[in-house]
Each structure stands twice: as C-alpha cells, then as structure tokens.
Amino acid sequence: MSDKKVLKTVILPVILSVVIIVSIITYIFVGNSTSVNAQDLSKNVTANKVSAETLPDDFIAATSDFSISLFKKSISASENSLISPTSVALALGMTANGADGNTLTQFKKLLGGGTLTIDQLNKYYYTMSSNLQNDKTNKIHLANSIWYRQDASLKVNPNFLQANADFYKAAAYKADFNSQDTVKDINKWVKSNTNGLIDKIVDKIDADTIMYLFNTVLFEAEWKNAYKTANVRDGKFTLSDGSNVSTKFMHSFESYLKSDTAQGFIKPYKGDKFSFVAILPNESISLEDYIKSLDGKSFLNFVNSKSDDTASIGLPKFKYDYEVSLVKPLKDLGFTEGFDSSKANFSKMATSSDGNIYIGDLLHKTFIQVDELGTKAGAVTKVEMTETGMALETKKVILNRPFVYAIIDNETKLPLFIGTVMNPAK
Numbered sequence: 001m002s003d004k005k006v007l008k009t010v011i012l013p014v015i016l017s018v019v020i021i022v023s024i025i026t027y028i029f030v031g032n033s034t035s036v037n038a039q040d041l042s043k044n045v046t047a048n049k050v051s052a053e054t055l056p057d058d059f060i061a062a063t064s065d066f067s068i069s070l071f072k073k074s075i076s077a078s079e080n081s082l083i084s085p086t087s088v089a090l091a092l093g094m095t096a097n098g099a100d101g102n103t104l105t106q107f108k109k110l111l112g113g114g115t116l117t118i119d120q121l122n123k124y125y126y127t128m129s130s131n132l133q134n135d136k137t138n139k140i141h142l143a144n145s146i147w148y149r150q151d152a153s154l155k156v157n158p159n160f161l162q163a164n165a166d167f168y169k170a171a172a173y174k175a176d177f178n179s180q181d182t183v184k185d186i187n188k189w190v191k192s193n194t195n196g197l198i199d200k201i202v203d204k205i206d207a208d209t210i211m212y213l214f215n216t217v218l219f220e221a222e223w224k225n226a227y228k229t230a231n232v233r234d235g236k237f238t239l240s241d242g243s244n245v246s247t248k249f250m251h252s253f254e255s256y257l258k259s260d261t262a263q264g265f266i267k268p269y270k271g272d273k274f275s276f277v278a279i280l281p282n283e284s285i286s287l288e289d290y291i292k293s294l295d296g297k298s299f300l301n302f303v304n305s306k307s308d309d310t311a312s313i314g315l316p317k318f319k320y321d322y323e324v325s326l327v328k329p330l331k332d333l334g335f336t337e338g339f340d341s342s343k344a345n346f347s348k349m350a351t352s353s354d355g356n357i358y359i360g361d362l363l364h365k366t367f368i369q370v371d372e373l374g375t376k377a378g379a380v381t382k383v384e385m386t387e388t389g390m391a392l393e394t395k396k397v398i399l400n401r402p403f404v405y406a407i408i409d410n411e412t413k414l415p416l417f418i419g420t421v422m423n424p425a426k
Helices: 057-074 085-096 101-112 118-133 158-168 180-193 287-293 296-303 327-332
Strands: 081-083 139-149 154-156 171-175 209-222 232-238 244-258 262-268 274-281 310-316 318-325 350-352 357-370 374-387 395-398 403-409 415-421
Touching: 057 081, 057 085, 057 101, 057 118, 057 287, 057 296, 057 327, 057 415, 081 318, 081 357, 081 374, 085 101, 085 118, 085 139, 085 158, 085 209, 085 357, 085 374, 085 415, 101 118, 118 139, 118 158, 139 154, 139 158, 139 180, 154 158, 154 209, 158 171, 171 180, 180 209, 209 350, 209 357, 209 415, 232 310, 244 395, 262 296, 262 310, 262 395, 274 287, 274 296, 287 403, 296 403, 318 327, 327 357, 350 357, 357 415
Parallel strands: 139 171, 310 395
Antiparallel strands: 081 415, 139 209, 154 350, 209 374, 232 244, 244 262, 244 310, 262 274, 274 403, 318 357, 357 374, 403 415
16 A cells, blocks of 8 residues: 555634644534534444543643643744644544554653553543633634544444543544545534634545544634724834834733743733733744743743733734644654554554554644734644644833744643744734
C-alpha cells in the first residue's frame, strides 16, 4: 500500500476560540444533530454515564506542558500563528483509545507526562470539556465525531467506539468513502458545529484513508467591558524587522501581569469564566527568544502573577487564520510511532486485512478575530487513519510590537487557544 497521510489536524475560525478535533462515536453531544447521508451508528452505541471529577494538579501541569510545547513547535517565526491545544489534546485523546504497546506509551507520555493513564486522561478530558461548556453567558460548543470507511475488510473495535462515546460524546458514522457525498457530509458536520465559521475540512478522500476523527471547539464571547469608540485610536505597530504598520489600538485599564522577562495583562470576558491574556516580552528580549524560554510551568506562573496593580493597556485589533501540519511538531515532542506505518499499533481501534493502520497526517487550522466587542476564534483538528498503504502606580502595557496571547479558562488557567501576533494589519 502507498504510504499516505493518515492523521490531520485543522483549526477553524470562531469568535474568541473555536476548536475542532477528531471525534469518535456516538451522537450524544448536545446540539450535535447534523443531518447527513452517512449511516449514523449512534443508535447502536449507548454512552455510559460519566461523572465529572476534580482536575488534579498533575493533569493541569501535564496539559500545560503539552500546550506550551506544542505551541513552541508549531508556530511560524514570520507570520501570525494560532493553535488550540484543547482541540488537539481531545483529538489525540480519542485516538489514543485505539492504541496499544509502545504507541500507547508514547501517547501517555505526550499527553499525560508519562504518569497519567489513558483511563485517567479520558475522565479528565471529559471533565475539562464539561467545565468549558458550563458557561451560560457565552457560546462554547465542543463536538466530536468518527467517520470510517464502509468496507468489509475493516473491523472497528466496539470498545474503541464505546470509550469515545462515553468520554468524548463522539458521534460515529459509517460511510462510502468513494462517494463525494461523504466529503459533503463531513464538511457539513464541521460547518454546523462551528456555527458556519469553518465550512471545509476535507477536499477529497484518498483510497488508503479508512477513518477520520474530528473535534470542534466553538468559542464566541464578548468582553466584560466592551470598548467604546472613544477608546479606539490609531497607532503604530513595530514589526520584527523594525518597520512600522498603522493599526487600530483599543485602550483600557486591566489587571497587570509581570515576570522577570515579560509583562502583560489579563482581560475578562462576560461571565468571568474566560479571559484574554497578553504577554509582551521585555524590549531587550526578542519574541523568538522569549518563546524558547517558555514552558508549561512558567506560563501558569505568569498567568497567576495577577496582583492588585492596574495597567493602562493598548490592544491592537486583529483578525487572521493559520494552518499547520502537526506531524513534525509531534514527532519533535517524541511521538513518532503513531506516524510509522510499520511500527504503529492501533490494534484497539480497528484491524484491516489490507495493511497496518497508522496516522498519516495531522492538520490544524485556526481562525481568530479580536475587536471592540470581543473575540471570535475557531479551530478544527482532523485525524485521518490510513492503512499501509487602577492602583498606587499605573503600569503601561502597549502591545505595539510582536506578542504572545492566549484565551484561558479562569479556573484551570489552561489555554484554550494560544498564538502570536507578528503583524496585526495582516
């Protein structure tokens, strides 16, 4: 068989943050009622009731490490970048339920620091997803689905589908991958679950592709204190090459953040469940060098550095999308076997008489828009399985040069989205 792409991750646009990732089986996700022509297997799989658990410190630390490590490996030094670690983690978590042997060991090391089991990660991802969507003020929607080829040679493990139904509320579809209607159905599912912000994730289905796993995260939120016209003024943004571009800056007073190497601020969205965090490296430190020094612990420490100090801030308006293959970033992080057609072990997912199953590609595509009213961000991740084949002193933080930003869950401080702005005018 040809050595074709198998795992793809894509991030699509939404208001502040939106993510789409691979999903698994059952149509149990609230709002996931997209009508498609494919055979819906949800009626054949009843998800077991799962109780949310308190997220332990070791999970938060491991997830923060994964988020920042993936961010560092997947950004571009020359353009605006954005990933949704949440989307990628959920997609990989679903996929990990089909892994065994050393492939499973690498999943556990990648996602859980080597100390958390997949059973634990399943429970914690379920809790994390439930908590993220427990927001009656803003629109937060996560959805998962699994699509697999209608082929007698492919035998999908029912336990794999069950685990993803239980913990990821994944819908499952069996479809004719030779039909263009399946491509339309997949894109329709993505468009529906991202509120139209992302309308396409698949152009065509290769002959060796036997399965897709998708996760979507939709985030639409307004600022707790929206900007008025008088708060928006023209300004100059200095690019990394020293040249300047004109852009609109939104001015306000926000809670101040500081470390030895950077300063920033945290600006809440309505409902106080999510916040926008900005990180501006000290002028003597390039953005590239700052990001190299960043890790999961220092990110959490920075977010937790919030004090009673208030900063006069200038936030440029920006809007852009970003697309990146995560195969090399994940390999650089030590996850290699899943992409190796001869070593990958996904025997708990499915078996195929036509060859070994592995991950061919992982594509991540994102979109974000930050303006006076709030934020829109979106992301989609596709995993394609293939067979071989105010204070006493007011600080000032003006984001007028390249900076890092994140959209965080205020409870865990974990980034739903994290990115860089190299040029807000693009």
